[in-house]
Amino acid sequence: MFWAEVEAPLIAQARRPGQFIILSIDSDGSERIPLTIAGVHSERGTIELIWQRVGKTTAELARLQAGDAIANIAGPLGEPTHIERFGTVVCVGGGIGNAPLLPIATALKQVGNRVVSILGARDKSRLILEDRFAEVSDELIVCTDDGSYARKALVTEPLQEVCQRDPKPNQAFVIGPTPMMKFCCQVTRRFDVPTQVSLNTIMVDGTGMCGGCRVEVDGAAKFVCVDGPEFDGHKVNFDLMIKRLNAYKKQEQQAYDQYRQHRCQIGL
Amino acid sequence: MMDKAKLLQELLEKEKSGTLKAKDRLAIPAQDIPEQDAEARRRNVSEVALGYTEEQARIEALRCLQCRNTPCVEGCPVRIRIREFIGAVAAGDYRQALAIIKENSLLPAVCGRVCPQEVQCQEKCTVGRSLKDVSQAVSIGRLERFVADWAGSHNGSPQDAHRESGIPAVAPPTGMKVAIIGSGPGGIVAAADTRRAGHEVTVFEAFHKPGGVMVYGIPEFRLPKAIVRQEIETLRKMGVKIVTNFIVGRTRTIEQLMKEDGFEAVYIGVGAGLPSFMNIEGESLVGVYSANEYLTRANLMKAYQFGAGADTPIARSKKVAVVGGGNVAMDSARTAVRLGAEKVYLIYRRTEKEMPARVEEVHHAQQEGVEFHLLQNPKRIIGDANGSVTAIECLRYELGEPDASGRRRPVAIPGSEFQIEVDTVIIAIGNLSNPLIRQTTPGLEFNKWGNIVVDENCRTSMAGVFAGGDIVLGAATVILAMGQGRIAAAAMNEYLARKQGSRSE
Ligand SMILES: Cc1cc2nc3c(=O)[nH]c(=O)nc-3n(C[C@H](O)[C@H](O)[C@H](O)COP(=O)(O)OP(=O)(O)OC[C@H]3O[C@@H](n4cnc5c(N)ncnc54)[C@H](O)[C@@H]3O)c2cc1C
Ligand code: SF4
Ligand code: FES
Numbered sequence: 001m002f003w004a005e006v007e008a009p010l011i012a013q014a015r016r017p018g019q020f021i022i023l024s025i026d027s028d029g030s031e032r033i034p035l036t037i038a039g040v041h042s043e044r045g046t047i048e049l050i051w052q053r054v055g056k057t058t059a060e061l062a063r064l065q066a067g068d069a070i071a072n073i074a075g076p077l078g079e080p081t082h083i084e085r086f087g088t089v090v091c092v093g094g095g096i097g098n099a100p101l102l103p104i105a106t107a108l109k110q111v112g113n114r115v116v117s118i119l120g121a122r123d124k125s126r127l128i129l130e131d132r133f134a135e136v137s138d139e140l141i142v143c144t145d146d147g148s149y150a151r152k153a154l155v156t157e158p159l160q161e162v163c164q165r166d167p168k169p170n171q172a173f174v175i176g177p178t179p180m181m182k183f184c185c186q187v188t189r190r191f192d193v194p195t196q197v198s199l200n201t202i203m204v205d206g207t208g209m210c211g212g213c214r215v216e217v218d219g220a221a222k223f224v225c226v227d228g229p230e231f232d233g234h235k236v237n238f239d240l241m242i243k244r245l246n247a248y249k250k251q252e253q254q255a256y257d258q259y260r261q262h263r264c265q266i267g268l
Numbered sequence: 269m270m271d272k273a274k275l276l277q278e279l280l281e282k283e284k285s286g287t288l289k290a291k292d293r294l295a296i297p298a299q300d301i302p303e304q305d306a307e308a309r310r311r312n313v314s315e316v317a318l319g320y321t322e323e324q325a326r327i328e329a330l331r332c333l334q335c336r337n338t339p340c341v342e343g344c345p346v347r348i349r350i351r352e353f354i355g356a357v358a359a360g361d362y363r364q365a366l367a368i369i370k371e372n373s374l375l376p377a378v379c380g381r382v383c384p385q386e387v388q389c390q391e392k393c394t395v396g397r398s399l400k401d402v403s404q405a406v407s408i409g410r411l412e413r414f415v416a417d418w419a420g421s422h423n424g425s426p427q428d429a430h431r432e433s434g435i436p437a438v439a440p441p442t443g444m445k446v447a448i449i450g451s452g453p454g455g456i457v458a459a460a461d462t463r464r465a466g467h468e469v470t471v472f473e474a475f476h477k478p479g480g481v482m483v484y485g486i487p488e489f490r491l492p493k494a495i496v497r498q499e500i501e502t503l504r505k506m507g508v509k510i511v512t513n514f515i516v517g518r519t520r521t522i523e524q525l526m527k528e529d530g531f532e533a534v535y536i537g538v539g540a541g542l543p544s545f546m547n548i549e550g551e552s553l554v555g556v557y558s559a560n561e562y563l564t565r566a567n568l569m570k571a572y573q574f575g576a577g578a579d580t581p582i583a584r585s586k587k588v589a590v591v592g593g594g595n596v597a598m599d600s601a602r603t604a605v606r607l608g609a610e611k612v613y614l615i616y617r618r619t620e621k622e623m624p625a626r627v628e629e630v631h632h633a634q635q636e637g638v639e640f641h642l643l644q645n646p647k648r649i650i651g652d653a654n655g656s657v658t659a660i661e662c663l664r665y666e667l668g669e670p671d672a673s674g675r676r677r678p679v680a681i682p683g684s685e686f687q688i689e690v691d692t693v694i695i696a697i698g699n700l701s702n703p704l705i706r707q708t709t710p711g712l713e714f715n716k717w718g719n720i721v722v723d724e725n726c727r728t729s730m731a732g733v734f735a736g737g738d739i740v741l742g743a744a745t746v747i748l749a750m751g752q753g754r755i756a757a758a759a760m761n762e763y764l765a766r767k768q769g770s771r772s773e
Contacts, residue, residue, distance in 0.1 A: 210561035243655030
């Protein structure tokens with residue numbers, strides 16, 4: 001898991017919770033990848049990015065040192081989260097999803113919601129932002145898949161318990177790996193708790209020009225970069241989305257392997 | 269074949285002695301443009317048409333009858349003085365030829381390559397009419413390209429030939445700021461023309477590279493990116509500021525640019541930029557691309573070099589179906605060929621005659637082995653358990669009564685379904701307008717197709733805001749976008765002059 005604070009004054013000024021940026025490390029040949037804006041420091045004109053090393057671009061990004069530059073950052077992209085006073089809101093974050101969830105939870109709290117946060121991670125080392133969620137939540141439930149920290153459970157378990165309460169939560173926000181969002185939506189659907197998810201598809205331009213980010217919502221094609229990234233989780237076709245996310249798995253692995261091999265050879 | 273130099277010599281002597289009559293000119297063989305071998309170019313992304321040699325250009329120019337009524341000019345959307353520039357080419361004065369073209373068109377190296385001349389100037393040309401074959405018309409486009417390329421290699425940059433520096437003169441600063449949104453051909457021309465009037469001009473571009481469709485859509489093998497880069501470089505040298513990664517509507521709104529950032533006039537040239545899908549079953553399967561995505565991955569992100577300097581992947585397709593009959597469809601099909609596909613099928617619901625693509629591109633696609641499936645249209649796309657495309661199911665069509673556009677309407681033949689085995693489908697049926705500006709600019713008037721409404725001077729419903737190109741016309745052409753960029757710039761210069769005048773009173 002990596003973190004950076006990046007100077008981008010115009011984006012810092014315009015950005016609202018739920019929005020993201022697209023970056024590429026240099027201008028020729030580099031891939032464009034979307035990353036959510038995890039936080040913003042208006043006084044310094046900076047935004048915070050948090051990412052996981054999953055492929056070549058995220059690995060290269062992780063190697064940058066303080067003071068280095070990223071050639072291209074465009075944003076803020078996507079529709080901001082619709083924030084209102086729902087009553088009790090349950091915010092479920094999985095893995096890296098905690099990063100985009102934090103500004104949403106913060107904004108929900110600010111307008112007077114009772115915020116119940118559920119954070120999950122594979123193991124202790126992968127759990128992020130617990131302290132910052134503690135600050136903005138009325139109640140915080142933490143779990144790990146392997147039990148190496150806090151409760152041993154998948155997030156769906158405490159989510160089900162929260163949904164069983166009387167009164168049930170008025171609204172849920174779920175951000176995390178796609179399978180996790182799918183299973184959380186199955187739970188909230190059973191309890192009829194409206195659920196927003198934030199989708200993280202493959203993107204190219206991020207402005208609605210290519211359609212590469214499209215998902216099926218309620219049977220119709222929607223572009224995540226302009227119509228989203230948030231959608232009604234009960235209407236998203238997650239199975240199809242998971243298949244589309246895997247479209248370039250082999251080639252991405254190849255690029256990453258080549259990159260690592262190359263670095264080994266030159267002794268890095 | 270007769271030696272070109274000798275032929276040219278003879279023709280020039282005849283012309284000089286006044287014995288080169290119209291019928292002699294009509295007898296001069298139309299000059300073919302040298303091209304890369306079709307088999308070789310299937311494996312590279314270098315330009316296909318190689319351009320005329322000097323002899324060829326002058327021989328071709330001598331075919332021009334120098335008509336008094338210049339019907340060709342009627343066919344040219346920006347009214348280039350074609351007869352005069354061709355006369356200059358025949359005389360060997362390429363500098364003069366360029367100056368004449370530049371009076372009306374700023375990007376001849378681009379237009380010479382991508383304009384659909386056969387339905388514009390060349391369609392009207394007397395030579396083609398006399399020989400009853402539009403492909404025998406004077407090759408005005410190739411001559412335009414020759415002149416621009418000649419200037420490019422003789423002047424450093426194909427800009428104003430009058431000036432040795434190649435950089436157009438800029439009037440003294442007016443102190444007024446102009447914002448150009450989008451760096452496509454319309455934006456480039458609007459930026460150059462407003463800058464020439466002395467305004468402080470900034471171009472805002474959403475992508476990380478400027479040039480619009482000319483860099484992310486039209487492939488290298490048809491329009492080398494070096495040409496576009498050079499035009500952008502000229503803008504920079506003129507003092508135009510180019511800001512990339514700036515999405516108007518998201519990074520800043522038009523209202524913010526005008527009220528907070530001090531821009532007094534704005535040109536919106538954001539292009540069409542919203543891919544149409546067919547809304548048929550299976551369009552979300554893995555392996556289905558919009559042409560925009562496929563071409564952007566290939567061109568802008570250089571996916572053809574994946575693993576060798578480029579990090580953006582693209583499907584490694586064996587059998588590709590491209591749906592559509594325009595330039596975008598041809599570009600997609602020919603890109604798929606170059607990315608190593610064994611079979612590329614082009615599926616179009618009318619006949620070759622109705623195809624909106626440039627004829628040259630249709631021929632090139634056929635030469636490169638693209639298989640045309642005409643009078644057919646997809647009904648659904650079929651996938652396997654992994655959600656990957658395995659086949660496309662089509663219906664056969666026949667041509668019925670002419671529709672509003674005068675083209676005969678294709679009608680499906682019931683029960684004619686059949687399948688073609690493919691692993692990739694590229695939808696190239698057109699672009700609608702991207703709604704971002706509409707959603708973020710209250711007060712700006714759009715029509716029901718989402719295009720910005722403008723008057724004959726490209727003025728929108730908002731004071732100080734002008735628009736042109738595909739966002740106004742719907743998916744159109746480079747030359748029409750350039751034409752509107754020029755009209756808009758003239759209107760902006762006038763608007764700003766009036767504004768300045770009223771201020772100093
Ligand atoms: C594949 C393909 C092949 C084509 N072939 C031909 C051909 O052979 N001949 C021909 O004449 N025409 C062709 N065309 C059409 C031609 O390219 C367009 O008509 C022309 O480029 C339109 O120019 P434009 O000035 O409207 O801007 P565009 O070229 O569309 O550029 C618009 C620019 O604005 C940017 N932008 C969009 N939204 C924003 C925003 N909110 N903020 C900042 N920037 C923004 C975009 O990123 C883009 O760079 C082709 C088009 C395609 C897609
Ligand atoms: S119509 Fe053809 S022959 Fe006549 S001036 Fe134009 S290019 Fe020359
Ligand atoms: S990323 Fe291209 S349309 Fe969304």
